[in-house]
Amino acid sequence: MISSNKVILEAKNISKYFGTITALENVNLSVREGECLGVVGDNGAGKTTLMKVLSGLYKPSKGELYFNGNKEVLESPRDSQNLGLEMVYQDLALAGNLPIGENIFLGREPTKNLGFFKMLDYKKIKEMSEAHLEKLKIHVKSADQKVEELSGGQRQAIAIARATAFNSKLVIMDEPTAALAIKEVGKVLDLINGLKKIGVSVIIISHRMDDIFAVCDRVTALFQGTNFAESELSKTSRDEVIGWIMGKK
């Protein structure tokens, strides 16, 4: 597809230990601009731990992270956000009692000054979120609709919209289709393809081969905390990838 050769994120020799438990051992990973990388592996293979290292939630015990070729040390998810990396969590991390727009801008709300006070700029929140949803072709009745009134697929779309609202370069998605009805899976996958078109890279963790083969350009498998296999999607098959998950080459 249209991924360039510019590497925007590279993880080198990442190890992560929790006490005596080795979660990751010398793992390497890289993502190019506009590329979608699928990360597969059995439960406990270290996928989620690796993503938490990339997003700054965990500090690696060993190894380095490079964003756009520069070595970076992440102290918190805020640091990775500032570098253009956003994470879409499996439990979606949306506040159901708030409208769509306020969820998209939660924690980064635009304000206007009223004398000495900073007041929320509701008009701007609505306009900016509607423009952003339009750009991603996400259709909802209104940005004022509360998130709890949305279907699972729509919520996933809002979570992705939230992750991409601030010019992020790379979005990590943890099982983005796991909780969705079948007819909604397609919409979310379309959305991921849409992100790639506007130059956003995606890392997707998924158990569903259908998802991996619908959107990814490359797939990498972890097995017991180590790199096990990696291939361009066009040069592998479902059966082979399923084999990697089980630890067979």
Add this chain to the structure above:
Amino acid sequence: MDNKEVKKDSLFLKAIPYFDKYGILILLLIMIIALHIMQPEVFLSWRNITNVFKQISWQSMLALGVFIVIVTAGIDLSVGSIMMLSLMVLAITSKAGAAWYIVILIPIVIGALCGMVNGFGITVLRMPHPFIMTLGTLYIFRGTGNLISGGVPISGFTEEVRLLGNGRIDLTWLGLEKSQYLPASVILIAVVFFLMWVFLNHTRTGKWIYAIGGNPNAARAAGINVNKILVIVYSLCGLLAGFGALILAGRTDSGYPNAGLNAELDAIAACIIGGASFFGGRGTVLGVFAGVMIMGLLRNGLNLMDVSSFWQQVLIGTIIVLAVYIDVLRKDLGTRK
């Protein structure tokens, strides 16, 4: 024919959010009309209505404080005790002869500090639920209040200290009679409720308070310092209880050991009647005001009709259950399951 029905249906659906927001005011209005019909001479008289406002003045402060805590899906059982401790410290400083502006400032500061203790207990000591921390401080604060005062009432404050709770704003310049004054506490209620409405609905911190109540994980993922916001919320709750103490000091001219006993339950009841959800993230300042008013008017109306206070308890309990049941029904209509 068909078309008409569709129209009617959509009108009904369009009305739901308004009913959601202002339904509680309709209930309040019905109550006022009913009480007026039952007590046509007395109930809507200037004297009686100002009395109701004076009676609910300090309770409304506690209710508003508990409300913002409930919005975060927390609970504060200690507000009654915070008010009592603040009142006792106020009484002691007043007796010690401190200047009036210090005496006025004291309950506010003590209240905020007590609230901060709750906030730190919940966040830093990582108490499993705010219920436990504030149940503990319910005893601690009241005990402390009794320790420092010796468990006896301390009476007699200066005019300035009593102004907020007892002050009268003369309205004779409007052509009204001398007895038709405005209690100062009405102004205070209006100002504090308005400021709280602005804070909760038009500032980032206020929005984050609702977000924490809706989904604390979402708030954390959005980079919001949840613990910091919680400390602010509990401190504000304590600060409002301190305001309550100041009003009560003005009304009663005395610090007494039983001040605010069980007041936390009334405050929680007012929030629940006003539509705040125990699961957090839901409820409005207007709702709390209506909740406080409903409880105040009910007590007042039943007193006017000479109904025993035991019946008042039964009725208030019934209203709590009914109000929440209506909320349950409304949610069935409005939300996806």
